[in-house]
Amino acid sequence: MQDRTDEIARRLDVDPRVLALVVGAPWRRASGVDSEPAGAAGSAAVDPAGERPVHGRVFVGVPSPSELRELDLPADGLRHFGLTPADLRAGGWTDADLRSAGIPVPGAEGTGRDGVEWFVAGEPAQLMLGLRPHGAPRLARAEPRWDGHIPGVEPVDVEDLPGLAGCTDPEAPAALAVRELRDGLLRRARRRLVHCPVCLRQVHRSNTTHGACHGCAGRWLGIVY
Numbered sequence: 001m002q003d004r005t006d007e008i009a010r011r012l013d014v015d016p017r018v019l020a021l022v023v024g025a026p027w028r029r030a031s032g033v034d035s036e037p038a039g040a041a042g043s044a045a046v047d048p049a050g051e052r053p054v055h056g057r058v059f060v061g062v063p064s065p066s067e068l069r070e071l072d073l074p075a076d077g078l079r080h081f082g083l084t085p086a087d088l089r090a091g092g093w094t095d096a097d098l099r100s101a102g103i104p105v106p107g108a109e110g111t112g113r114d115g116v117e118w119f120v121a122g123e124p125a126q127l128m129l130g131l132r133p134h135g136a137p138r139l140a141r142a143e144p145r146w147d148g149h150i151p152g153v154e155p156v157d158v159e160d161l162p163g164l165a166g167c168t169d170p171e172a173p174a175a176l177a178v179r180e181l182r183d184g185l186l187r188r189a190r191r192r193l194v195h196c197p198v199c200l201r202q203v204h205r206s207n208t209t210h211g212a213c214h215g216c217a218g219r220w221l222g223i224v225y
Helices: 005-012 016-022 065-071 075-081 085-090 095-100 173-190 214-220
Strands: 045-047 052-054 117-121 127-131 138-147 150-160 193-195 202-204
Antiparallel strands (some): 045 052, 127 138
16 A cells, blocks of 8 residues: 555654654555534435435535635534535535535545544554644554454554644654553554564454464365455
């Protein structure tokens, strides 16, 4: 997967070398993170009589972000008028506009249900770094999850990340505070890692069958996931 470390450092306004030393690197987009909760706005309701999607769309055009601010209308309120993120994008909103309004970008891999963009580091994944449209970044431990047969990760033990903006010294107080937070999460993450007895690679203990990683269990034990 593509290394996103430089992109994250730019968005956090921190030197990439400091990000690597204090938090970790390289970072890649998280996979398998819920984009919206079940039943969230954006899912069409159904008319029981005719089994037709009901959107209640009575509007002319799509307001731009600037018009939205002039109307003093909360961005999330657009959903109550039948406007989904996809509608806004079709009406001229950019992905940056959606993120600035706290609205998840349709189809954005690694975007959580609350609009947080999650990235992971480690092999297997151990840390997750979340970038919010508004507010402090978040740091979490990566926990494996499965969506049917599709593997992914989810953030657990989530903590707000102390400010690193403008930091150029990995020994600065702000950097040391981040490192302390990171080390605590890593200790918890690594207590959950085991070695596959077949290929001898580290793997999360929840991703094993009879002690073997899923790759080896599939190849040598004939188990299909």
